[in-house]
Amino acid sequence: MIYIGCHxxxxxxxxxMGKTMLGFGGNTFAYFTRNPRGGKSKDxxxxxxxxxxxxxxxxxxxxTVAHGSYTMNLCASNPSTRENGLDMLQKDLHRxxxxxxxxxxxxxxxxxxxxxxxxxxxIADALNRMMFPEMHTTVLLETMAGKGSEVGKSFEELREIIxxxxxSDKLGVCFDTCHVWDGGYDIVGDLDGVLTQFDKVxxxxxxxxxxxxxxxxxxxxxxxxxxxxxxGFIGMDAMKRIALHPALQNKPFILExxxxxxxxxxxIRTVRGWME
Ligand code: FE
Ligand code: FE
Ligand code: ZN
Numbered sequence: 483m484i485y486i487g488c489h490x491x492x493x494x495x496x497x498x499m500g501k502t503m504l505g506f507g508g509n510t511f512a513y514f515t516r517n518p519r520g521g522k523s524k525d526x527x528x529x530x531x532x533x534x535x536x537x538x539x540x541x542x543x544x545x546t547v548a549h550g551s552y553t554m555n556l557c558a559s560n561p562s563t564r565e566n567g568l569d570m571l572q573k574d575l576h577r578x579x580x581x582x583x584x585x586x587x588x589x590x591x592x593x594x595x596x597x598x599x600x601x602x603x604x605i606a607d608a609l610n611r612m613m614f615p616e617m618h619t620t621v622l623l624e625t626m627a628g629k630g631s632e633v634g635k636s637f638e639e640l641r642e643i644i645x646x647x648x649x650s651d652k653l654g655v656c657f658d659t660c661h662v663w664d665g666g667y668d669i670v671g672d673l674d675g676v677l678t679q680f681d682k683v684x685x686x687x688x689x690x691x692x693x694x695x696x697x698x699x700x701x702x703x704x705x706x707x708x709x710x711x712x713x714g715f716i717g718m719d720a721m722k723r724i725a726l727h728p729a730l731q732n733k734p735f736i737l738e739x740x741x742x743x744x745x746x747x748x749x750i751r752t753v754r755g756w757m758e
Contacts, residue, residue: 485510485544486753488737488746497533508750510544510734515574518552531580544734547691550588557591557604572612578619587622587656590634601633606646613649622656627664627706635665637683658693666702670720677729694735710739711749
């Protein structure tokens with residue numbers, strides 16, 4: 483089995499997200515640690531965080547996957563953008579201690595003209611400055627579609643970041659199916675081959691979570707436009723094979739498909755149906 487859920491808004495607090503996901507029929511979820519575009523974060527009330535933890539364990543949820551802000555660019559060429567990103571990363575990682583043993587995933591960054599190699603160095607430097615030995619969070623680098631100057635469009639680039647991070651035992655990867663497909667990995671025609679390649683380059687033990695999205699574009703398009711399950715170029719048969727693949731069992735699968743609540747409820751039901 484896999485754990486399935488979608489992105490939720492933190493507007494009404496943390497325990498409220500757990501209750502919402504129970505109502506949706508899911509058993510994991512994702513949320514933005516702060517406004518994804520503006521960068522502001524909501525204060526955490528310790529009792530609310532504890533209430534969520536109790537709810538998650540009572541209902542046997544999989545690990546939740548917090549998502550860093552889209553505006554956090556750890557390898558921006560603009561110094562103030564990068565400083566701002568470092569500040570967000572530091573605050574996020576400390577706030578994550580309210581939710582021990584969960585995941586924090588983020589987009590590695592966009593090198594904005596400096597080249598992928600420089601980007602990789604700056605991202606690793608940021609992680610080395612802000613991760614701390616006592617932390618209880620596993621930080622996940624997201625596989626990227628390769629839009630613009632995004633770093634992390636290949637398994638090799640993610641490996642290079644991991645190799646440079648001191649606390650790499652606290653690092654993993656979030657496998658976004660739309661991004662991997664858009665990045666040029668044929669998960670429709672050769673899922674086994676792609677996962678074997680992931681294993682060789684990064685190691686499947688680092689694959690901690692899946693962003694479960696269909697894609698509006700063909701393989702290798704580098705576009706990053708998500709589609710509803712079964713309505714894109716990946717298609718329902720391949721989505722099902724991914725969810726049932728032995729290498730991906732017991733992981734949180736997060737829907738980031740363009741849906742309203744009822745659409746997510748339907749997709750969660752579809753995925754759970756595959757597991758019966
Ligand atoms: Fe993402
Ligand atoms: Fe994603
Ligand atoms: Zn995306």
